[in-house]
Amino acid sequence: MTTTPRHVVIAGASAAGLTAAETLRREGYNGHLTLIGDEPHLPYDRPPLSKQVLAGIWPPTRTALRSPDDHTRLDADLLLGRRATALHPSRRIIEVDYGEHIEYDALIIATGVTPRHLPQGHDLTGVHVLRTLDDAHRLRTHLLQRPRLAVVGAGFTGAEVAATACGLGLDVTLICRGPAPLAERLGGDIAHLVGQLHTDHGVRLRTGVGATSLVASHGRVAGLTLTDGTLVEADAVVVAIGSTPATDWLRTSGLDITDGVACDAYCQAAPGIYAAGDVARWHHPQLDAPIRLEHRTNATDQAITAARNLLGAHEPYAPVPYFWTDQYDTKIQAHGICTPGAQITVVHGDPAQRSFVALYSHDGRVTGALGWNSPRELRPYRELVAHPTPSEHATATGGP
Amino acid sequence: MRVTLDQDKCCGAGTCVLSAPDVFDQDDDGIAILLDPTPPAHLAAGVRDAATRCPAAAIRLEAE
Numbered sequence: 001m002t003t004t005p006r007h008v009v010i011a012g013a014s015a016a017g018l019t020a021a022e023t024l025r026r027e028g029y030n031g032h033l034t035l036i037g038d039e040p041h042l043p044y045d046r047p048p049l050s051k052q053v054l055a056g057i058w059p060p061t062r063t064a065l066r067s068p069d070d071h072t073r074l075d076a077d078l079l080l081g082r083r084a085t086a087l088h089p090s091r092r093i094i095e096v097d098y099g100e101h102i103e104y105d106a107l108i109i110a111t112g113v114t115p116r117h118l119p120q121g122h123d124l125t126g127v128h129v130l131r132t133l134d135d136a137h138r139l140r141t142h143l144l145q146r147p148r149l150a151v152v153g154a155g156f157t158g159a160e161v162a163a164t165a166c167g168l169g170l171d172v173t174l175i176c177r178g179p180a181p182l183a184e185r186l187g188g189d190i191a192h193l194v195g196q197l198h199t200d201h202g203v204r205l206r207t208g209v210g211a212t213s214l215v216a217s218h219g220r221v222a223g224l225t226l227t228d229g230t231l232v233e234a235d236a237v238v239v240a241i242g243s244t245p246a247t248d249w250l251r252t253s254g255l256d257i258t259d260g261v262a263c264d265a266y267c268q269a270a271p272g273i274y275a276a277g278d279v280a281r282w283h284h285p286q287l288d289a290p291i292r293l294e295h296r297t298n299a300t301d302q303a304i305t306a307a308r309n310l311l312g313a314h315e316p317y318a319p320v321p322y323f324w325t326d327q328y329d330t331k332i333q334a335h336g337i338c339t340p341g342a343q344i345t346v347v348h349g350d351p352a353q354r355s356f357v358a359l360y361s362h363d364g365r366v367t368g369a370l371g372w373n374s375p376r377e378l379r380p381y382r383e384l385v386a387h388p389t390p391s392e393h394a395t396a397t398g399g400p
Numbered sequence: 401m402r403v404t405l406d407q408d409k410c411c412g413a414g415t416c417v418l419s420a421p422d423v424f425d426q427d428d429d430g431i432a433i434l435l436d437p438t439p440p441a442h443l444a445a446g447v448r449d450a451a452t453r454c455p456a457a458a459i460r461l462e463a464e
Contacts, residue, residue: 047455382418
């Protein structure tokens with residue numbers, strides 16, 4: 001923008017929304033700032049929900065991203081427990097529930113994602129999703145009753161919930177549509193190691209099957225049927241089959257919301273409108289393709305760029321994607337893109353010893369680097385992903 | 401500037417080491433180590449970046 005806005009509204013008060021607000025202030029914006037969050041809680045961190053919070057190692061309050069003092073210093077109007085319901089870009093008005101209309105000069109959309117549901121059965125007692133602090137509280141309360149647990153979906157959330165529940169001593173079945181947990185994220189060879197990790201700890205892993213329907217008994221879930229016709233008995237079911245961008249409220253806005261809010265390389269969706277975090281699909285300038293990332297670090301990094309660009313910085317957003325997952329005593333971390341179909345080369349350690357670094361390459365270019373219980377060893381390889389070199393060079397010299 | 405690090409929250413991403421290598425390191429488990437709790441002014445921008453980008457919100461800053 002050429003003129004400094006007087007009122008910036010941020011829809012979404014989780015990691016991306018909060019970071020955008022803090023970045024605006026740090027960059028010198030001292031106008032009116034409003035953050036709208038549909039949950040009643042002060043901004044909190046989601047990754048611990050499936051791990052420390054569900055395990056009971058942390059009290060829920062420990063997930064708070066900032067202290068009350070920090071929020072005072074931020075000097076923003078925090079509308080919590082309020083939902084954005086519509087957007088009128090031509091008039092620069094955002095509608096919030098209870099009929100409130102808020103005028104803005106610039107808007108950052110950071111409304112995140114919503115867990116996908118099975119076609120039916122979510123009204124049954126004992127059926128859970130895990131996205132919010134309240135979801136985590138409900139699930140933990142249920143797990144303390146020691147139910148037989150079935151987890152549908154073996155992405156990050158499903159695999160972590162299975163690991164945590166297993167750690168609590170529960171009987172756990174993990175239902176995985178692909179050949180192994182996280183197969184779409186890590187490729188088959190590495191994903192099979194994740195599968196082994198679960199079976200080694202006593203989780204019943206069902207691969208190559210999905211859920212067809214939930215089985216009810218007197219209003220409670222009693223199990224589920226799978227695509228191969230078998231029945232899994234369970235007293236608690238966690239449905240973790242992915243998420244969809246929270247863009248329902250933008251349906252009449254005129255913005256392109258095909259798989260998230262479409263943005264250019266500068267995180268801009270329309271004049272005066274930016275998006276960041278899980279909800280944003282933007283044109284990655286180096287990949288030269290639109291992508292959307294549901295990674296924790298992306299929420300922060302993209303919010304920083306979106307906020308700076310809102311104030312006129314004009315910086316393309318070209319991050320090296322990063323994710324991590326903690327399951328049992330294993331930490332898996334990855335920089336870049338570790339898609340199936342890549343050639344995988346172990347450059348450090350040994351998969352048999354459950355400590356290694358692997359590079360993913362396509363057509364001789366390194367696209368991703370994954371560390372398995374090797375955080376220190378992995379870090380230097382990030383540079384290789386950020387500035388790809390032919391993979392022969394990387395492996396021949398033993399890497400950076 | 402005074403920096404505090406909550407190692408119990410640290411998820412081992414190493415983001416802080418990339419942002420401010422003179423102020424943070426990682427141990428063998430990847431857990432961040434605070435090398436200098438009162439970094440000099442010329443490192444402040446990197447430390448602020450580290451605190452903002454930390455994916456576990458484990459770094460806190462206080463002005464002195």
